[in-house]
Amino acid sequence: MTVNYVESSKLPTSWGMFEMHGFTDDSTDKEHIVLSMGEVATDEPVLVRIHSECLTGDALFSLRCDCGAQLQAAMHRIAVEGRGAIFYLRQEGRGIGLVNKIRAYNLQDKGADTVEANEQLGFGADIRDYSMLKPMFEKMGIKRVKLMTNNPRKIKALEDAGVEVTERQAHETGRNPHNQHYLDTKRGKLGHLLDKK
Incomplete structure (x- = not known):
């Protein structure tokens, strides 16, 4: 697998100014991005979210999942902290x-x-495959993270990539009557770390 960094640009958002970094994955012909805010290439743990693309939730505001709410919450939390990164994977x-x-x-x-x-x-x-994360984290210079996730697989993926997860921060948001069963299934069948509601 060859993951190549392409270019970076500013991305003004409702939560503040992010930097958007583009990557290509030659093995899948997929394009991935990282949204970063502040200086992330330091020894201090960085607030990070690994987010898989969800057109229906992220862009079409679907209530069938919690993806859009999770993405917005991550951008807000990073803006409040003033430093962090979202790895947006096309999966x-x-x-x-x-x-x-x-x-x-x-x-x-x-x-x-x-x-x-x-x-x-x-x-x-x-x-989903998270093997592209290792070269992306290396390019960003991020070695230690505070990971916003409910998914144990993402913790393992980062550890396998040589990234130290110093803290898992629960990232529950967006529960509604349309996704109740979906979230219960994620907890019961996929082992996601979600509270019972």
């Missing part, structure tokens, strides 16, 4: 892609949960 639908995600949604409309829907389509429950 829609836990890796199955946007059109297959629509197929999975259709199965969920008929009663399947999010794991069963992926499996009925012939995919694993979560086929």
Whole structure:
């Protein structure tokens, strides 16, 4: 796998000015970005979120998941701290892609949960790959993180990449009547560290 840094630019947002850093992954032809604020290439732990692309939640404001709310909350928390980074990975639908995600949604409309829907389509429950993180973290100069996540797999992915997770910060937000079953499935079947509501 070859992950290449391409270029950086300013990204003004409602939460403040971020820097946007572009990367290409030759092995998958995917493009990933990092949003950073403040000086992150230091020995002090950096507030970080690993966020997989969710067009429906991030851009179309879907209430079927908590993704959009998590992305906005991460940007807000980094802005409040004045320093941090979001690694935005192009892995829609836990890796199955946007059109297959629509197929999975259709199965969920008929009663399947999010794991069963992926499996009925012939995919694993979560086929995301985090191997691109190592060169991205190296380029950003981030060695130690305070990780905003509820997903133990992301902690392990960073540890495997040689990044020290000094603290896990719970990142629960966006629960609503439309995603209650989805969040319960993430906790019960995928081991996400979520409170029972």
